[in-house]
Amino acid sequence: MARGALTAGVHGADAVEENAAVPAPRLEAVHGDITAQDTDAVVNAANAALAGGGGVDGAIHRAAGAADLHAACAALGGCDPGDAKATPGFALPARWIIHTVGPVWAGGGRGEPDVLASCYRRSLEVAGGLGARSVAFPAISTGVYGYPAAQAAEVAVAALRAVDTEVALARLVAFDTATYDLYRSLLGT
Numbered sequence: 573m574a575r576g577a578l579t580a581g582v583h584g585a586d587a588v589e590e591n592a593a594v595p596a597p598r599l600e601a602v603h604g605d606i607t608a609q610d611t612d613a614v615v616n617a618a619n620a621a622l623a624g625g626g627g628v629d630g631a632i633h634r635a636a637g638a639a640d641l642h643a644a645c646a647a648l649g650g651c652d653p654g655d656a657k658a659t660p661g662f663a664l665p666a667r668w669i670i671h672t673v674g675p676v677w678a679g680g681g682r683g684e685p686d687v688l689a690s691c692y693r694r695s696l697e698v699a700g701g702l703g704a705r706s707v708a709f710p711a712i713s714t715g716v717y718g719y720p721a722a723q724a725a726e727v728a729v730a731a732l733r734a735v736d737t738e739v740a741l742a743r744l745v746a747f748d749t750a751t752y753d754l755y756r757s758l759l760g761t
């Protein structure tokens with residue numbers, strides 16, 4: 573039965589929510605730097621070549637150790653938008669880095685929301701497959717790739733709420749207070 577489906581209680585009297593074996597993760601928002609997160613995995617907002625860059629990608633490469641991470645990324649053969657691939661975390665507190673490639677914003681009519689939602693889902697799939705139980709996400713696509721922050725936050729929260737995963741905690745890391753406020757408002761915290 574789908575997660576969250578209502579079914580009759582043991583005695584048929586009450587409707588209770590049935591918890592499937594793999595529920596959605598607990599969501600939380602923090603204001604901070606992705607490279608400092610102590611989660612099992614952190615997500616990198618990468619480019620399709622996995623070649624490194626600015627923003628989150630640059631910060632993660634510097635903090636993890638640029639030479640090690642460049643070599644590990646080069647061995648992955650790139651990554652399609654909406655997909656995700658893992659490397660070790662090297663010098664980061666996190667054991668793994670999940671590299672995902674967000675959509676470049678082109679007005680919203682070119683499938684950007686679907687690709688962005690896929691980034692969150694696939695990152696959790698890859699992280700869960702490695703045994704990670706906690707994953708920290710940056711606001712994918714909202715920097716260089718130009719995705720409007722409020723719309724991206726809505727997609728992120730909706731995607732994470734709808735996913736079935738072994739990952740117990742998904743942490744949304746906001747680098748600025750405006751994004752942090754968006755997350756808190758969407759999460760009701």
Ligand code: AR6
Nearest residue numbers: 605606617619625626627628629631713714715716717747
């Ligand atoms: N921790 C958390 N969030 C951060 C950090 C940090 N250290 N630094 C920036 N942000 P961006 P994109 C926020 O541009 O839009 C790279 O060059 C930032 O404020 O990092 O997916 C890649 O190589 C923004 O809200 O990622 C790609 O070419 C968010 O992270 C391209 O940029 C995402 O901004 C990807 O662009």
